[in-house]
Amino acid sequence: MSETDNAADIVPIKRPVRWHIFVFMLPALIVYSAVMVLPLIETLRLSLYNTVDGQPAFVGLANFKVLFGDARWARDFWNALVNNLIFFAIHMCVQNPIGVALAALLSVPKLRGVAFYRTAMFLPTLLSFVIVGFIWKLILSPIWGVAPWMLDLIGLKFLFAPWLGQSGPALIAVSLISNWQYIGIPMMLIYAALLSIPEEVIEAAECDGITGWAQFWKIKLPLILPAIGIISILTFVGNFNAFDLIYTVQGALAGPDMSTDILGTLLYRTFFGFQLQLGDRSMGATIATVMFLIILAGVSLYLFVIQRRMRRYQF
Amino acid sequence: MSKARTSPIRTGLVHLALSAYTLVALFPVFLTIINSFKDRASIFREPLMIPTPSTFSLVGYQTVLGQGDFATYFQNSFIVTIVSILLVLLFGAMAAFALSEYRFRGNTLLGLYMAIGIMIPIRLGTVAILQGMVAAGLVNTLTALVLVYTAQGIPLAIFILSEFMRTVSDDLKNAGRIDGLSEYAIFFRLVLPLVRPAMATVAVFTMIPIWNDLWFPLILAPSEATKTVTLGSQIFIGQFVTNWNAVLAALSLAILPILVLYVIFSRQLIRGITSGAVK
Amino acid sequence: ADVTLTVESWRNDDLQIWQEKIIPAFEAKNPGIKIVFSPTAPTEYNASLNAKLDAGSAGDIITCRPFDASLELFNKKQLVDLTSLPGMENFSPVAKAAWTTDDGKSTFCVPMASVIHGFIYNKDAFDKLGIAVPKTQDEFYAALDKIKADGTYIPLAMGTKDLWEAATMGYQNIGPNYWKGEEGREALIAGKQKLTDPEWVKPFEELAKWKPYLGDGFEAQTYSDSQNLFTLGRAAIYPAGSWEIALFNTQAQFKMGAFPPPVPKAGDTGYISDHPDIGVALNAKSTHAEEAKKFLSWVASPEFADIYANSLPGFFSLNSTPVKMSDPLAQEFVSWRGPYKSTVRSTYQILSRGTPNLENETWVESANVINGTDTPAVAAEKLQKGLDSWYKPAK
Amino acid sequence: MGSLQLKSIRKTYGTHEVLKGIDLEVKDGEFVIFVGPSGCGKSTLLRSIAGLEDVTSGAVVINGRDETLTPPAKRGIAMVFQSYALYPHLSVKDNMGLGLKQAGTAKDEIEKRVAKASGMLSLEPYLGRRPAELSGGQRQRVAIGRAIVREPELFLFDEPLSNLDAALRVQTRLEIARLHRSLKATMIYVTHDQVEAMTLADKIVVLNAGAIEQIGSPMELYKRPANVFVAGFIGSPQMNFIAAEKVGDHSAKTIGVRPEHLTLSREHGTWAAKVVHVEHLGADTIIYLESDQCGLLTARLFGEHQYEPDEIVYATPDQGHVHRFDVDDQAIR
Amino acid sequence: MGSLQLKSIRKTYGTHEVLKGIDLEVKDGEFVIFVGPSGCGKSTLLRSIAGLEDVTSGAVVINGRDETLTPPAKRGIAMVFQSYALYPHLSVKDNMGLGLKQAGTAKDEIEKRVAKASGMLSLEPYLGRRPAELSGGQRQRVAIGRAIVREPELFLFDEPLSNLDAALRVQTRLEIARLHRSLKATMIYVTHDQVEAMTLADKIVVLNAGAIEQIGSPMELYKRPANVFVAGFIGSPQMNFIAAEKVGDHSAKTIGVRPEHLTLSREHGTWAAKVVHVEHLGADTIIYLESDQCGLLTARLFGEHQYEPDEIVYATPDQGHVHRFDVDDQAIR
């Protein structure tokens, strides 16, 4: 095993052109740029345009001024941002730790039935939003009451409330549903990372008396830290782009009273319109640009600061 | 002989924890499936009951299967999903290798550029994509979907794979170089096999949004011949009336193939691929 | 070769009717033209249609949402002016209003159907409890109290989870009685009335009174929960739209009746919301405009009206030629058209063109009022403020 | 205390039987060395003692208790892995200290022991480095250091010195011997180095293809190998084996003479032979001979000697040091 | 052809200079062995030759062409890594065959060469296994096999025999020597084993702390070490160094006598000393002495000898074999 130190390589000046780098990059670069980046840039560009007197016109940063300056836009935006942060925090505190823990349990050597557990626990992640929304609405519904019934079984029925319909709990409830759905992602990534830890190192730890939890904390966790970094950034990106689940569970208006509105729902409602609200591509693109900048900041922080500092170990 | 390194108590606790979460994970799915086999009244009257002879009903499935050419839909979904996954894995892994293996100027910036795709929902680019596809004459072809999904999957693939590729021992790659392997051979013969678990992970992560996507099939390939399962079954999600039997049946049906794909890919999640390589 | 016309629609529930009745009827008369009905999930319809129209890959025939959504498409020249389409004369200007430009000059969709609001009730329950059909507000609450006291039934099957239920089935249902239908609506558009005026606050006050009559946990009760509560016989009254009729007929195991929104005092003029909901238009990029116009003319014909209204009871034809409907519940609804004054939903025309969107805000506030999170006055004030922020009525 | 008993340990991988019933008794404080050809099962046996491999059958008894099912952490052992198995994310210092820290040893005590071990292994300059920044030999020393700081009752060393240079090897060997004496710990040690085996061991266990060929003190094995295998395996260069018939001995099948027990003379001797190749090691000279009578012979002479290829010399076996083996390859005593 | 020239190769890791300007010339077909203490930079130098490390400055010239920037794949070399670096997902056979396959060698030719190499290394039974299923020595042999099947002009071996048992080591050593002769390939070899170094090398390069101490033939280094370092490094047990003053020699700072050049006698001799420890290796006996005059002394005697600790003996240096060093630790000739 050895470890790379990214900075240490000293590249001699006149290295021959390494064509293979181009070859490796090219297919991805072409497909991705043509089908994804160009259309997206085309869209983001709209944030600098708006309809003036029925004609599309370049308006500079006026759209951004509206978004942050107009009381209603700003209120919606900040509300969505705050909700989004809560949404993200819940994912980081619930989904990822549980996902990591499950992966750790699954990777216990010589455990029977791992494939079954793994598949079962990943199943929610395979489901489409429609089914997740439907089934959880059914479960949490006070009318059809699977949840009240089950709480009743353990004598806690009094705890039940129509969570999805109450401003406070709705966001938490939706976040937890999303956690339930997506737990497979961190689980699988971490599991894959754990599998690549050489067995000898674990054996050495066993001999050293480092077992169980201590082994996880002191040996495995540091070795899979890059994977943890990835799930964090993926969660961040995923959460700040999320919208489907809230759409299906709480509707486009992210009720009650906008309490589950996150940036994604705000964006989609604005961009594509909803019901009588016509799609507003310019303002939609403006919101998208702001979201993009937020996410870009996070990803850059990760790529340029965290990822560079992170030590990787080769096996 | 039982095992020295696996104490029964610890194993028991592990099983307990895993089973507990398995229940949490499976219960809603279980609800979906049992209810898809019930008539409408009992779905709502007794959502928790397993189907009894009196409540058992295949009406949902009959509706679904009578509603269109589901064999074709499944075939389309399979083609689109599999081809896209293959392309994403291939292109993504190649780019990830270039980014993680070689130091060159602009490396990180290029990495950042390739990550833009996970930062903006691709749906926002719909109009331009659709215009492009119209111009290229690809509307209502599976190729259009494959292209979009490949582009959509590449950023995540690069993100994950490059991290995993960094953990492949340099000594190993160097041994390959000494052995006269070209950089391509090193990639295909050494690195790819060694990041199998990561490839499986990426395959699964790529597959889910593709399989479940409604939007692009709707926009790019809504014709009968190119419909995907998800698009085919969205018929049942009505405006005012919702045919829950059919929804449940359609969705239960749609889980199965993706579950099969998952099981296939997850078999690549194997332990100790790299053991015995270096000391 | 045959010309194939594709119909874009959000009405995926109608797929069977199109395939089994409408299309065969048309194709039989028009050899050489094939129709493909290609519905989309309603939540995706507007967005996907817009994208396809922009890129030029949309179908020939476009199903129209009422008012601004379609007007926008027409303004972008994506829909063809159908003012002079043969068959258009079968519709009154009122019927065409939802798809006509503000200046009334051009009509761009052939009206297909409207929906009427009211209340559907469980006749068996009413009979059992000895309740007469309420005509006034007082009778209405008396009936609700009686049902509630009995305890067998949930008095009102409505939830606020999906928001629009509260607004559409509640506010827009009973509202016209207070703002006097078209009179109030036009005054609002003209800027002569405000949403904070008593005419417009009153409906909220009524809604607020509904809370005790709703089922447990109504805050999380979804639209389909409400439907099921009613059709499974657990609720007595269902604030409805006429589109429910077809489904309820197949699902309810009891006799049903309907009554229009109760008037405030006996003798008051009653108003109903008779809302144009669906029309069809011609895609400007269609390569088969002639054939498509043939089809549209056919949609404008009494023949189509008859097929459509009878296969979809609850969607009432807007055709001037009366359609004979066989469904009793549908007949009940349509019978109100005479004695009651018709109006369209207050927020649909012009007032939802800006941001914040009045319709959406109305959804949110209606739910808030019922949930008790906003008082009627506060709700009305919020709505008016939102409207003021962008709507400047012509003085 | 650190006694160990192995009771007919068997281990199979699939159908391949790697350990074929190993019985062994190691007394408290003994230094036992396993030797045997590559792949004979030494590491597997060591890992079985540690509890890292589940034996297929048999029992591992440590300090009188059957510990076959005890997890490695509870066996009170320290092990040096043949593949080092260092913690890649920890510095040299932490690699050594982690086990102690886990056991709750006081901080300054850890410091002290790590300092001592790294001094002993000349690792001080590298304490802050991570394994990836070390040379092969340095890594191996860290692995040794990690084991010895823990001062357990039972040490398992798997070829711990194979990547060290001669000087360091001697030095480390002496340190291990000193450690053995001072801790009174039991040590089990795998090595391919004859010198190590001869100098360190109280008892050498010769393994071959998963079975024990002979157990004995170093000199016992050298002087009285029980069979041809042990005779050939112990001692380098290897013992010369000569078909007994060829030299007129009919009571044995094979006779064996170690290279150092052949005397060469240019004038006369028992067996005439031709010089094939000469290796000058400085302190010794190895001469490869070919004789019609006995086939290939190797002779080892002390100091430097000049013999030229193709020269004819006479080799005489040292009479007290001729080994005789029967048809079953067992030594005849 | 496989000549090699290193021109003041320097390599730094961060601020740590690992190679401090190495100049070396290896002629076509030569067998060069690098020896030196653990961590002195042998592997780094080998890796620089292979092109796996970018040298900080200097040039690597192969066959007269400057190949400093040529990628490893194009240098026509084969290398055995100290850490083996086997392809973990390939069977033993494929591990060996991959390079050939890549070069487009015909299938049966690959088969043949792999079969030959695995025969040579006794790997036949393991051809279908993956590295994880092999013992340490078997892995090492696979690494050797992988290098030799390619039959390139330049071989780089990094401690290739360290995990092999004595018999196999001798055998493999001979195979490598034979390979060297038959392929006429140039070989560069790192080892800690003195016997290997002495028997295989045409030329030994003694490295210390990143610099070359001496280059010469094995016997040259043994007989005429250029300085104290080389004198101490070559030969095992180490040469005895005695402060020259103590023994009355004022023209030198240190004198050195190898253990094998000390004669012991119970009766008389130059230096009186007390026996401290005796090691019986069978063929040799190592006796550790302590003398008031010269400090610790090691003597190596051929065969078995009985000396008891605390006995007083007299050690006499072999006059022709006394080395003298000046204040700069350089040999005085």
Ligand SMILES: Nc1ncnc2c1ncn2[C@@H]1O[C@H](COP(=O)(O)OP(=O)(O)OP(=O)(O)O)[C@@H](O)[C@H]1O
């Ligand atoms: N990546 C690195 N970063 C910093 N120092 C390093 C790195 N790799 C090696 N070194 C140091 O460089 C020196 C030379 O290492 P090298 O591996 O060449 O030694 P070596 O002579 O092969 O030793 P050994 O006989 O123990 O294998 C060592 O002191 C080592 O600690």
Ligand SMILES: Nc1ncnc2c1ncn2[C@@H]1O[C@H](COP(=O)(O)OP(=O)(O)OP(=O)(O)O)[C@@H](O)[C@H]1O
């Ligand atoms: N996982 C495995 N599956 C199958 N066979 C294995 C496995 N591990 C080891 N073996 C085989 O078991 C035998 C014993 O291996 P072991 O590592 O104990 O040998 P060793 O005596 O330590 O050899 P060395 O001196 O080469 O390290 C070897 O022949 C090896 O090929």
Ligand SMILES: [Mg+2]
């Ligand atoms: Mg071993």
Ligand SMILES: [Mg+2]
């Ligand atoms: Mg080295």
